Amino acid sequence: MRPPQGTTPFDIVEVRFKNGRKHFFKNLDRFSLSIGDIVATEASPGHDIGIVTLTGELVRVQMKRKKVKEEDEEVKKIYRKASQKDIDIWQMARDKEESMKVRAREIALRLQLKMKISDIEFQGDGSKATFYYTAEERVDFRQLIREFAQEFRTRIEMRQIGFRQEASRLGGIGSCGRELCCSTWLTDFRSVNTSAARYQQLSLNPQKLAGQCGKLKCCLNYELDAYLDALKDFPKQDVKLKTAKGMAICQKIDIFKGMLWYAYEGEWTNWHMLTVVKANEIIERAKSGKPVAGLEDFVTEVEVEETTNFENVVGQDSINRFDKPRSRNNKRKKSSRKAKRKSQKNAQ
Structure with a gap:
């Protein structure tokens, strides 16, 4: 969306980080940014590296939708376009995440903590690592942070996420055969109740209604409004x-x-x-x-649907018309074999 002539473009851009995490940043120095540019953004401490996903007036619409104001403290600034050195450091930090996750899980199991470390995200300059974990109960991970700092020699930040957020970060294939909505396009997580399944007359089977996160599927809410509108005219089922x-x-x-x-x-x-x-x-x-x-x-009579009888317009061809015909020599061989067997039996 291009702004009208004589107006200054919106100076805030949307930047995406690992696993779809997005934030808004101010472009105070008026860099010429477009979608796909790699930029160095303000972080605490140091700087982070991300990819620009949205610019212009669409960012204003997105901020209004997510209820983020321009003067909020969480809207930080962009330092510069990322240089090749910044990208190399960022890539080296990303390469260490998988091995660190395996080692972090081993330490958590040794300390017998009831938690699951689902993902690790390094800051762009490699100065800090954020450990995302899920837990059903409150976890005292003070000893865990000490061992992490001693093992990985970096600044550690622990951040608890829900099971839906964990599924969105890890991704996967749903029962419909497509990628998970939460990891592709779904940005807000609305609460899903079993009443949504009741209104749509679905069987309350936890194995079919639960997603990969173990919670009720988000897609139960997609058509719920249409069902509720249709049910407004229906009398209640408990009315006799x-x-x-x-x-x-x-x-x-x-x-x-x-x-x-x-x-x-x-x-x-x-x-x-x-x-x-x-x-x-x-x-x-x-x-x-x-x-x-x-x-x-x-009583309303049931209308019987007419069934269409399909006919073979090509012709009543045999299904084995493409098979190779049996040769007469094979029949002769079989008959000669039978004759030999009969003669042998008579001789005995």
Whole structure:
């Protein structure tokens, strides 16, 4: 988005670091930055190295969406475009992260701490390493930090993250066959409840509803609003239909077709299918003191879908028409073998 002529461009850019971590930085020196540039940003202490992911007016929109103000202290500044020396130091620090993670997990197991070190992120200048961990309980890691500082000879920072954040940092493939939403495009984590599965009439099976993080899948919220809008017209399932024949109880609903199935008390095997409009009409007439005679007068007939019979327009060809025909010599050989066997039996 180019600003109008005569206006100065927005002086804040969005910078991405390891595993999708993004922050906003002020471009006070008016560097000519574009998406993909590697920059050295302010950090505490020293500097960090990241990649520019957004510039211009879109950054203002993103800051408004994430409720970040321009005068906030967390919006630091950009020092310079990264030189080749900065990139080499950054790459050397990144190469040490995997081996450090293995050694850090060994130390945590030796100290018998109930925590899992999921990832390590070095600062761009290599002066500090941030250890991301998950834990269900409060962990006293003072001794752990001492051993880390003695083992790795660097400044240590411990940062606890949730299980959803851990899955977003590590990434993976979901049950749908695609990359995890949290590691690709999902930036905010809304709370997911089992009521979302109930509204969508999903079976409450923890193995199917849980994601790789062990929590309920974030995608349960994607279509929840559409289901809630559709259910506004439906009567509540615990509301009984009062008729002159007896009370009818809801057995099943179909949100997409707008249908409900009711059965009289004592006649549980005989279901009556009603539309949402008919069910609401029966409820209103019962409230007004004029109940209907029975559900049979409001039943909706099921439309039988026409089945298409596909025909072979090419011709009734044999399925083995491409097989090689058997040669007559093989038949002759088989018949001669049978004749020899018969002659041998007769001789015996």
